[in-house]
Amino acid sequence: MLTIGKLGAQAGVKVPTIRYYEQIGLLPEAGRSAGNQRLYGRKALERLAFIRHARDLGFTLEAIRDLLSLSDNPEQPCVAADAIARAQLAEVERRLARLTALKAELERMVVQCAGGKIADCRVIEVLGDHSLCSTDHRHPESEAGP
Amino acid sequence: MLTIGKLGAQAGVKVPTIRYYEQIGLLPEAGRSAGNQRLYGRKALERLAFIRHARDLGFTLEAIRDLLSLSDNPEQPCVAADAIARAQLAEVERRLARLTALKAELERMVVQCAGGKIADCRVIEVLGDHSLCSTDHRHPESEAGP
DNA sequence: CCTTGAAGCTATAGTTGCTAGAGACATTAG
DNA sequence: CTAATGTCTCTAGCAACTATAGCTTCAAGG
Incomplete structure (x- = not known):
């Protein structure tokens, strides 16, 4: 399990940005430790890497939201x-x-x-x-x- | 004398944007008509065209502010x-x-x-x-x- | 002359995609 | 155990506008 800092380091995203993505619903609410700190697994890391990558390519957060919802239903046509x-x-x-x-x-x-x-x-x-x-x-x- | 709408049409700048430029000091405060509406002359049109043009070229408003202050004192070296x-x-x-x-x-x-x-x-x-x-x-x- | 509709006014709040700060709590290295 | 770092929430700020609300003024038609 990764703390928010480790997650950010691995994905190349700053910590406040991750919290921001959670706030606007791009990332699901993270589970918390006993001391109320966010904990992340591999799925969150992949999702964040996806977002980071799409941002690098210039996609807006709105477009990324769409892409993520598409990839959540992989049986639809692309x-x-x-x-x-x-x-x-x-x-x-x-x-x-x-x-x-x-x-x-x-x-x-x-x-x-x-x-x-x-x-x-x-x-x-x-x-x-x-x-x-x-x-x-x-x-x-x-x-x-x- | 031009109203703000005509000025905007001539310079290719939207009306609220002109008021915004005045607010942040990029354009001087315009003179007013008897009914408190802004009135502009040719100097204002030129200045606004300059701004619009520089924005088109990708200059930030800060850079434009500098350029304008330079052109306001034309005896300095360029x-x-x-x-x-x-x-x-x-x-x-x-x-x-x-x-x-x-x-x-x-x-x-x-x-x-x-x-x-x-x-x-x-x-x-x-x-x-x-x-x-x-x-x-x-x-x-x-x-x-x- | 009067009305109607467009254009103008102020002031405030929203947009996008974050970033920075304050002040308090959690965790960890020595 | 203490100090340093990390994390928490919340709020406010950045650029460069854009949009809204609720008003006043102006120009043209009847």
């Missing part, structure tokens, strides 16, 4: 799981396209700044006026990072 | 703006690499679904066991999004 994965793939492809355009734009911006004054600096200019952009990166999806 | 752009470029390149790996992984998963049972489903199987992966996509950065 079309649904396939659809979820395909949707994820499409999303990844959209992001790739957008990031590729963005990369080109940033490279252009960086190249053109040669240490002059802001007044001559295209970084600001490019961002202020879309017509100076080489690519069209106008899309409403959120893409913000760290 | 080294700082260049540094911001370079940092963004590095970040974008990291994300691109990661997404490319994810895409390969997801394609592999998706290709092999032939309408069988969940029990044999490649998607679930791959998610449950990282050793079935061809690439190492284990990185802690958050990359998810709706």
